[in-house]
Amino acid sequence: MSKIEKVFQKLRDKNQTALIPFIVGGHPSLETSQALIWKMAELGADLIEIGVPNSDPIADGPTIQKAGQRALSQGVSLTKILKMAAELRDFPVPLLIMSYFNPLFLMD
Amino acid sequence: MIVRNYQAVIGREVKKEILKKEGKNPDFLVACVGGGSNALGLFYAFLKEKVKLVGVEAAGMGIETGRHAASLTAGKIGVLHGSKSYVLQDADGNIQETHSISAGLDYPGVGPEHAFLKESGRAEYVKVTDEEALEAFFLLSKTEGILPALESAHALAHVQKLAPRLRRDQIIIVNLSGRGDKDVQPVAKKLGVPL
Numbered sequence: 001m002s003k004i005e006k007v008f009q010k011l012r013d014k015n016q017t018a019l020i021p022f023i024v025g026g027h028p029s030l031e032t033s034q035a036l037i038w039k040m041a042e043l044g045a046d047l048i049e050i051g052v053p054n055s056d057p058i059a060d061g062p063t064i065q066k067a068g069q070r071a072l073s074q075g076v077s078l079t080k081i082l083k084m085a086a087e088l089r090d091f092p093v094p095l096l097i098m099s100y101f102n103p104l105f106l107m108d
Numbered sequence: 109m110i111v112r113n114y115q116a117v118i119g120r121e122v123k124k125e126i127l128k129k130e131g132k133n134p135d136f137l138v139a140c141v142g143g144g145s146n147a148l149g150l151f152y153a154f155l156k157e158k159v160k161l162v163g164v165e166a167a168g169m170g171i172e173t174g175r176h177a178a179s180l181t182a183g184k185i186g187v188l189h190g191s192k193s194y195v196l197q198d199a200d201g202n203i204q205e206t207h208s209i210s211a212g213l214d215y216p217g218v219g220p221e222h223a224f225l226k227e228s229g230r231a232e233y234v235k236v237t238d239e240e241a242l243e244a245f246f247l248l249s250k251t252e253g254i255l256p257a258l259e260s261a262h263a264l265a266h267v268q269k270l271a272p273r274l275r276r277d278q279i280i281i282v283n284l285s286g287r288g289d290k291d292v293q294p295v296a297k298k299l300g301v302p303l
Contacts, residue, residue, distance in 0.1 A: 054202060055202035055203045056188075056202075056203050072202070077200035077202075078200055078201065079200065100201075101187050102186045102187045102188065102195070102197065102201040102203075103200055103201030103202070104201075105186060105187050105192075105201065106184075106186060106197070106199075106200075106201040107201070
């Protein structure tokens with residue numbers, strides 16, 4: 001069973017719902033993102049979603065678009081976010097990376 | 109594909125008319141390429157014929173400046189707006205800012221069918237700068253009294269380069285994809301002419 005499935009199984013056993021916060025990775029900076037991720041885990045997040053900022057965030061609302069724009073202007077990229085996530089190896093809470101398709105396709 | 113199917117009426121009508129008028133197919137078909145609909149509309153009926161297909165993209169201020177919209181010439185394969193084709197993007201897969209004096213060509217992607225025509229060698233894709241397109245815009249206006257759309261002026265600019273290399277009996281058909289009435293103000297602005 002994957003880390004993620006284990007979390008959901010545990011919650012199901014306790015008849016609880018999962019708390020899965022989302023943040024835009026690299027906003028306002030990569031360092032702050034890391035600090036936020038630790039804090040969220042500390043405060044009880046079951047899983048954490050990290051969004052990858054994109055030049056064309058057509059599926060996102062204005063808040064996330066703005067945050068993404070700010071992160072992009074700092075040079076945040078899929079590569080940098082994956083690196084940041086890799087530094088959080090064996091993190092107590094499963095991390096989910098959320099990206100638009102093209103950057104992933106290119107990374108292939 | 110839907111757009112291509114609707115635009116394909118262009119090529120069908122062209123085929124009928126050229127056969128009527130000249131009794132044969134043209135040697136070259138030339139059209140501007142932004143997203144690619146008018147070009148494919150012209151090309152589609154001739155794909156299986158012995159006709160050379162040329163798509164003309166917007167080189168804007170010049171490819172080397174990075175201020176252009178030539179997806180097939182300078183882009184790489186990516187997924188944009190739902191399809192996989194050539195896209196102007198950076199190394200992270202973020203879409204690049206494009207530039208062209210013509211709004212219709214100012215687009216970082218291109219229809220996937222054009223990507224296929226390019227890779228299979230069925231069609232050739234060239235580029236024309238803002239300056240060359242403007243020159244063609246004026247040339248047609250002055251010689252024929254027809255104001256071409258700045259988009260179409262790109263195709264015309266290529267015809268200017270192509271025609272002198274051909275024999276008198278060869279035929280070029282260029283798609284005059286739009287009217288330039290809409291471009292009078294941007295052109296005047298570019299030249300500093302008050303209207």
